[in-house]
Amino acid sequence: MIGSWTFQRKVTAGFAVMVGLAALTAAIAVYALQTVVASKDRLLGVNVHNLANAEKLQAASNEHVAAFRGFLLLMENRFLDQRRSAAQAFEESFRRLDQGVYTPEGHRLLSDIQKAQVEFTAVQERIILLRKAKNGLQATIQVEQEAVPRRERVAATIQAFIEREQNLLDEGKRDSTARASMASTLLVCLAASMVVFAAATAVFLGRSLSKQIGLAVQHVQSSSAELQTSANQQASGLKEAATAMNEITTTVSELLATSRQIADSAQQVARIAEDTAKAARGGDETVLQSQESMEGIRRQVDLVVTHMLNLGQKSQQIGGVLDIINELAEQTNILSINATIEAAGAGEHGKRFAVVGEEIRKLADRVSGSTKEIRALVEEVRTAVHTTILATETGSKAVDAGLHRFEEVTRGFKEIAGMVGTTTQAAREIGLSTKQQMTAVEQVNTAISGAAQASREAEASSTQTLQTATQLAQLSHNLSRLIQSRTAV
Amino acid sequence: MSEDPIVAMPTLAKFRAAFDHSFSVPADSRKDRESVIQIRVASEGFAVLPGQIAGLAKARKIVPLPSRIPELLGVAALRGSLIPVYDLAALLGIPPGVSGPSWLLLVPGDTPIGLAFDGFEGQQAPEWLSQEQGARQHVRQLVRIGSAVRAVLDIPGIAEAIRKRAGIAEPAKEREQ
Numbered sequence: 001m002i003g004s005w006t007f008q009r010k011v012t013a014g015f016a017v018m019v020g021l022a023a024l025t026a027a028i029a030v031y032a033l034q035t036v037v038a039s040k041d042r043l044l045g046v047n048v049h050n051l052a053n054a055e056k057l058q059a060a061s062n063e064h065v066a067a068f069r070g071f072l073l074l075m076e077n078r079f080l081d082q083r084r085s086a087a088q089a090f091e092e093s094f095r096r097l098d099q100g101v102y103t104p105e106g107h108r109l110l111s112d113i114q115k116a117q118v119e120f121t122a123v124q125e126r127i128i129l130l131r132k133a134k135n136g137l138q139a140t141i142q143v144e145q146e147a148v149p150r151r152e153r154v155a156a157t158i159q160a161f162i163e164r165e166q167n168l169l170d171e172g173k174r175d176s177t178a179r180a181s182m183a184s185t186l187l188v189c190l191a192a193s194m195v196v197f198a199a200a201t202a203v204f205l206g207r208s209l210s211k212q213i214g215l216a217v218q219h220v221q222s223s224s225a226e227l228q229t230s231a232n233q234q235a236s237g238l239k240e241a242a243t244a245m246n247e248i249t250t251t252v253s254e255l256l257a258t259s260r261q262i263a264d265s266a267q268q269v270a271r272i273a274e275d276t277a278k279a280a281r282g283g284d285e286t287v288l289q290s291q292e293s294m295e296g297i298r299r300q301v302d303l304v305v306t307h308m309l310n311l312g313q314k315s316q317q318i319g320g321v322l323d324i325i326n327e328l329a330e331q332t333n334i335l336s337i338n339a340t341i342e343a344a345g346a347g348e349h350g351k352r353f354a355v356v357g358e359e360i361r362k363l364a365d366r367v368s369g370s371t372k373e374i375r376a377l378v379e380e381v382r383t384a385v386h387t388t389i390l391a392t393e394t395g396s397k398a399v400d401a402g403l404h405r406f407e408e409v410t411r412g413f414k415e416i417a418g419m420v421g422t423t424t425q426a427a428r429e430i431g432l433s434t435k436q437q438m439t440a441v442e443q444v445n446t447a448i449s450g451a452a453q454a455s456r457e458a459e460a461s462s463t464q465t466l467q468t469a470t471q472l473a474q475l476s477h478n479l480s481r482l483i484q485s486r487t488a489v
Numbered sequence: 490m491s492e493d494p495i496v497a498m499p500t501l502a503k504f505r506a507a508f509d510h511s512f513s514v515p516a517d518s519r520k521d522r523e524s525v526i527q528i529r530v531a532s533e534g535f536a537v538l539p540g541q542i543a544g545l546a547k548a549r550k551i552v553p554l555p556s557r558i559p560e561l562l563g564v565a566a567l568r569g570s571l572i573p574v575y576d577l578a579a580l581l582g583i584p585p586g587v588s589g590p591s592w593l594l595l596v597p598g599d600t601p602i603g604l605a606f607d608g609f610e611g612q613q614a615p616e617w618l619s620q621e622q623g624a625r626q627h628v629r630q631l632v633r634i635g636s637a638v639r640a641v642l643d644i645p646g647i648a649e650a651i652r653k654r655a656g657i658a659e660p661a662k663e664r665e666q
Contacts, residue, residue: 333609333611333612334545334546334547334609337526337539337545337612338544338545338546340524340539340612341539341540341542341543341544341545342544344539344540345540345543345597355511355512358511358524358612359508359511359512361612362507362508362511363504363507363508365611365612366504366507367504370500
């Protein structure tokens with residue numbers, strides 16, 4: 001788990017442990033010093049003070065006894081005053097001792113002192129009264145019987161207290177010395193532990209960092225080698241890119257020239273389209289005029305058809321008249337034949353009549369032949385009329401078809417005009433688009449020039465990268481050698 | 490229209506000249522050029538001598554008449570009298586024509602007979618070819634008119650045959666004629 005930690009984490013963790021140990025050592029040192037200081041303070045501030053106050057208490061007791069003795073001897077009031085002062089000093093010392101004592105044994109001893117002192121004081125009061133009453137003897141007796149034992153008890157209890165305090169002082173000294181020694185020992189142990197841990201941490205971090213740095217250096221070496229290779233490839237690729245950019249610049253320049261030509265051609269197309277539109281409009285007018293002419297032709301053809309129909313009817317009427325003439329000729333012929341027959345029946349008398357009949361018959365034959373010719377001519381006329389009517393109807397249909405064609409041509413001209421308008425618009429749009437394209441191509445040319453410059457700079461940069469990769473490889477080699485030498489050490 | 494008199498006048502003048510010229514020719518010069526009447530029976534052409542018939546007429550309405558003679562077509566009104574009409578094609582043994590007879594030959598006699606035929610084709614002076622009787626029944630002679638040869642019908646023989654079949658007696662002078 002620790003092996004996957006980063007350098008920062010490992011170093012931070014090692015220093016954190018070191019700081020923790022230092023903090024623990026400092027805390028223990030502070031605690032030991034405080035303990036020693038407290039022991040010393042208690043030794044100096046309580047035990048010594050209690051001992052001093054005990055001695056003061058003993059001195060006050062002695063002074064109180066001395067003042068009592070003086071009054072008993074001299075009966076002077078100043079001894080009473082001294083006795084009161086001594087009593088006050090005693091009480092003051094006792095009070096201080098009562099405040100400074102901290103052990104039950106001390107309080108028990110103080111209570112004994114106080115009790116003995118109260119009893120002794122009470123005895124003294126009675127003796128003082130006796131002495132004041134001039135009863136010296138009684139007073140002396142009571143002194144001997146009551147005051148002295150109590151005085152000794154007071155002195156003994158005070159002495160016991162002093163000894164007790166002296167023992168406490170000695171115990172405090174020994175305890176303070178022991179605490180200081182223990183603190184010193186603990187600090188020495190902690191310091192030794194810190195040194196050992198720091199050494200172990202340093203060794204661990206050194207080995208771990210050397211291992212990881214070694215791996216990293218190996219990676220850096222391989223990466224620098226790959227970087228060299230790719231820098232070489234990039235340099236060659238950028239050279240090719242620069243060459244390609246130059247070719248592209250040339251091509252774009254040609255494209256620009258072509259775009260200009262296209263723009264000029266589009267303008268020419270627009271002009272031609274406008275001319276074509278004018279021609280289409282002129283053609284439309286011409287077609288309309290031709291259409292009107294064709295309408296006139298159709299009216300004339302209709303008139304011709306009407307006349308031809310009339311001619312056909314007249315021919316038919318002529319045929320009817322010819323039928324009548326033919327019928328008359330035939331009747332004449334029959335009459336002449338019958339006249340000839342009658343003349344033949346009349347013999348010699350009918351010969352001249354037969355001649356007349358014969359000539360009339362011939363005349364009728366000729367008339368009949370002429371009517372046949374006329375009929376043939378009339379039939380030819382009627383056939384010609386029919387043919388003409390058919391041809392005229394065909395012509396009329398052709399005229400109608402021509403009119404229809406003219407309408408289609410008119411529509412075609414209109415469509416051509418519309419398409420030419422669309423073409424004009426398209427040519428203008430093409431010209432505009434080509435101009436925009438030229439602008440775009442110029443921008444592209446500029447951009448490609450910039451790209452070529454950038455590729456050249458990138459080529460230079462890749463050369464610089466190659467140098468840097470070489471230096472990095474050298475640096476990683478040196479670092480690897482340094483790590484290996486340290487590992488060997 | 491202005492050409493019509495120019496075209497028509499020569500023809501009319503030619504007709505008039507031919508008509509007038511015919512009367513200036515002597516009558517005797519016409520004798521050997523006796524004309525014949527050309528008729529068409531069914532699809533065949535024949536010739537008839539004008540002297541053997543009493544007249545020629547268009548066949549108007551022929552009223553069918555029941556008879557034991559199959560060649561009798563019926564009766565027709567001609568020149569104010571009612572005459573029997575016979576089918577000439579049937580009498581000659583020719584298959585009937587498509588359009589049917591429309592002309593009549595009037596055979597002279599006390600009881601005139603009408604012979605119906607299909608067409609009248611004119612009257613013209615022929616070239617006489619022979620005087621012998623033809624191989625065909627009721628054919629008397631052959632004549633050439635133009636390039637065509639026609640048989641001259643024996644109208645009196647046909648009339649005699651009809652009258653014989655109908656049981657009609659005819660005077661001898663007419664038969665000799």
